[in-house]
Amino acid sequence: MRKAALVPILWRGSREARAAYPPFPGEWPGQYREIVLSKRFELDRVVFFGRTGSDYLEMFDLDLPALRGRDVLDCPAGPDAFVADATAAGVRAVGCDPVYELQADEILARGRKDIEDCMVAMRRSDTFPTLDFDEYEASKIEALDRFHADFTGEGGAARYRAGALPALPFADASFDLVLSAHLIFTYSDPASGGLLPNSPFDLAWHRAAIAELLRVTRGEVRLYPTTTVTADAQLHPYVEPLMASLHQDAGLETTYEPSRFDQGLSGPNRYLRIRRRNGTIL
Numbered sequence: 001m002r003k004a005a006l007v008p009i010l011w012r013g014s015r016e017a018r019a020a021y022p023p024f025p026g027e028w029p030g031q032y033r034e035i036v037l038s039k040r041f042e043l044d045r046v047v048f049f050g051r052t053g054s055d056y057l058e059m060f061d062l063d064l065p066a067l068r069g070r071d072v073l074d075c076p077a078g079p080d081a082f083v084a085d086a087t088a089a090g091v092r093a094v095g096c097d098p099v100y101e102l103q104a105d106e107i108l109a110r111g112r113k114d115i116e117d118c119m120v121a122m123r124r125s126d127t128f129p130t131l132d133f134d135e136y137e138a139s140k141i142e143a144l145d146r147f148h149a150d151f152t153g154e155g156g157a158a159r160y161r162a163g164a165l166p167a168l169p170f171a172d173a174s175f176d177l178v179l180s181a182h183l184i185f186t187y188s189d190p191a192s193g194g195l196l197p198n199s200p201f202d203l204a205w206h207r208a209a210i211a212e213l214l215r216v217t218r219g220e221v222r223l224y225p226t227t228t229v230t231a232d233a234q235l236h237p238y239v240e241p242l243m244a245s246l247h248q249d250a251g252l253e254t255t256y257e258p259s260r261f262d263q264g265l266s267g268p269n270r271y272l273r274i275r276r277r278n279g280t281i282l
């Protein structure tokens with residue numbers, strides 16, 4: 001049965017309900033509208049799901065040759081292929097993610113399962129009306145394979161470090177550039193436009209996570225995306241309060257910058273750039 005067809009049945013359910021709520025769609029009580037009509041994209045966990053290296057360059061408007069010889073952290077790196085591509089281009093790149101505690105074969109199995117589950121949830125939702133799901137899924141498998149070959153290859157153990165925000169296993173000012181994609185903002189609670197019901201990643205967690213990313217950089221931090229994960233993506237509601245706090249620190253300069261990455265959502269498409277005024281210049 002189509003979901004919309006359930007609505008009249010629900011509404012005929014009780015005399016009290018009919019008396020309390022008029023049967024006009026615009027006036028349905030919010031919780032019924034959520035249960036019956038919502039097809040928005042949500043997940044039951046943070047998935048180990050990663051983008052390609054070229055996706056990363058588009059997201060953060062980067063150019064690998066310009067980063068050659070620099071220290072760059074990707075956190076969370078998950079199974080994305082940025083670290084592999086950057087290393088091959090002569091960048092001193094490090095990836096950090098809690099899942100790196102597991103054995104390489106468990107990590108690969110986890111990556112495959114999470115791509116499968118995530119794609120089911122995405123295809124079922126109405127959040128990505130213009131996305132080519134087959135192409136999107138193929139690029140995630142390509143990224144996972146590239147990541148896994150690099151993780152298990154020469155020097156992989158030093159490049160991929162287990163760790164979790166907001167307490168990273170790096171000394172202060174270790175990196176020229178710190179990139180963070182698809183955890184911050186993305187996995188907040190659905191009420192704030194994120195993907196994770198009962199999310200532990202509330203505003204206080206975001207403050208601590210961004211402070212930690214700033215602690216380990218001597219140059220700058222870039223965060224993507226900055227919007228809700230909804231079909232009509234809006235600026236994520238945590239961005240403004242976080243920006244207000246960051247603006248109070250005279251040593252930092254915070255700007256929104258246009259991103260070239262197409263993640264299949266309409267709305268503003270920008271990354272947040274937080275630079276140390278007297279720090280490394282990229």
Ligand SMILES: C[S@@+](CC[C@H](N)C(=O)[O-])C[C@H]1O[C@@H](n2cnc3c(N)ncnc32)[C@H](O)[C@@H]1O
Pocket residue numbers: 046047048049050051075076077078079080096097098099163164165166180181182183
């Ligand atoms: C969707 S992936 C994003 C991977 C990559 N940044 C990208 O954009 O393709 C989210 C990652 O966050 C990791 N993660 C979960 N909790 C974390 C935490 N507290 N600190 C750092 N990473 C975390 C997960 O293991 C997962 O690999």
